[in-house]
Amino acid sequence: MASFALSVFYSSAEGENRYFTYYLYLNSLCLIMNTQSSVDTRIKVGIIGFGRMGRFYWEAMTKSDRWNIAYICDTDPESRQLAKELAPGSLIVEDNQKIFEDESVQVVGLFTLADSRMGQIEKAIRYGKHIISEKPIADTMENEWKVVEMTENTNLISTVNLYLRNSWYHNLMKEYIQQGEIGELAIIRICHMTPGLAPGEGHEYEGPAFHDCGMHYVDITRWYAGCDYRTWNAQGVNMWNYKDPWWVQCHGTFQNGVVFDITQGFVYGQLSKDQTHNSYVDIIGTKGVVRMTHDFNTAVVDLHGVNQTIRVEKPFGGKNIDVLCDLFADSVETGKRSSRLPSMRDSAIASEYAWTFLKDTRKHDLPAIGNLRTLEQIRERRKNMKNGYGLLHGNLPKIINP
Known part of the structure; x- marks a missing residue:
């Protein structure tokens, strides 16, 4: 649109036609700038586990203008139903694989119980997701130290809620x-x-x-x-x-x-x-x-x-x-x-x-x-x-x- 306005500008007559063409040019620039500013720059996150702690994170992220909660995942039907009511703008899923396979998701929040955490952290690293985790980071000390080794040998950012x-x-x-x-x-x-x-x-x-x-x-x-x-x-x-x-x-x-x-x-x-x-x-x-x-x-x-x-x-x-x-x-x-x-x-x-x-x-x-x-x-x-x-x-x- 901007290039069109410029071509009209150079082919227009003097006076009102030139003024009108310049107006179109400025208008097109404003449109482009508005389009760019409307791009969602928030961090795209998938919440896995919508129990008590998952809802704490959902609440905090919802109040912030920095997060786009793209997905909420829970295996419990009642939790998914609650998520649909609370977060109509998020995709509510039962299988967390959909979150990991979505390349636009930058961060995963892992708020399930500890027995599933190491596998989810391993998957997050494999799919290139930054990680926010609840504690403990696994269900046994052996697995916790495996998680430490995994997360310390990647460039991905990870943290745990030691609040x-x-x-x-x-x-x-x-x-x-x-x-x-x-x-x-x-x-x-x-x-x-x-x-x-x-x-x-x-x-x-x-x-x-x-x-x-x-x-x-x-x-x-x-x-x-x-x-x-x-x-x-x-x-x-x-x-x-x-x-x-x-x-x-x-x-x-x-x-x-x-x-x-x-x-x-x-x-x-x-x-x-x-x-x-x-x-x-x-x-x-x-x-x-x-x-x-x-x-x-x-x-x-x-x-x-x-x-x-x-x-x-x-x-x-x-x-x-x-x-x-x-x-x-x-x-x-x-x-x-x-x-x-x-x-x-x-x-x-x-x-x-x-x-x-x-x-x-x-x-x-x-x-x-x-x-x-x-x-x-x-x-x-x-x-x-x-x-x-x-x-x-x-x-x-x-x-x-x-």
Whole structure:
């Protein structure tokens, strides 16, 4: 159209004809520019697994203008039906092969259970897709280290959701510590106890609570210390006489001498009339302290240093998936992996230590307290809950629950 306008311009008479031809020329340029600007430059992604975590990612990506959710895949008919209702603009499929074979898809999000993850990661690499994965990155430690090797021997960008690293409060506290405000880092204490996922509710491939959830705290403690664990001693409780400990407390040291204790369990008032939780971070230096508590809505950080005392209250931020997605989008667009993205190796290390600490509980007295009848009451209650902690796939009112 532009070339046509130019030819008319040169063959036109003077005056109005020349003016009109110039108008056509400018108009054609505007049309070309508008066409170019309307090209979808968003990152094309396929979501595999539309359970609780898959919906978290869908929500974060939908709110962003950086992602084009081209596909949603799930083998469960109810999940696919939900996806059709929530995401009418996405192709809803049962077979993930369609996603991998679509050359226009740049990124795959792997949000199924851990037993299928290694095969999907292997396939993603084969088809040249960047990878966002849930943790753990495979169903056994042997397979997790295979995934690490695979992803470290490709130019594709990959990350895993170690969500605490992306939280504003942990980054604020770490920056404050690095400024020297609390002196030398000495003691890291982390506690996370809720009436969350009960035994037998579908996360068997992710392991008991201290691995499925606790590996996040194993990871963030190591992130603060800046080196690997050296010694540990773990105590567990087989609550409700379940076969695995659903509460674990582990303490020990890092290679640099920093002392830690981590407490995690989904045993906190499961049948109480009004449920509550206890979550905190308490980091002690030779001169000052930093600490954080939250109620899953607001996080409160207290920084008590030698030069300044600061209190910060901000929205908790949930699982910070929006931050992870933004960091990953930056990496894909620039072709350079953000240093803030957790790696598959980070995940494998956290997973391995979490399993190691769990195994250590069996080297000591491991009491069984309560009975399976109480556990059945807990499961029955959670089946029907609409407001609570870590709610089940089928009874989530909306995607806000911790």
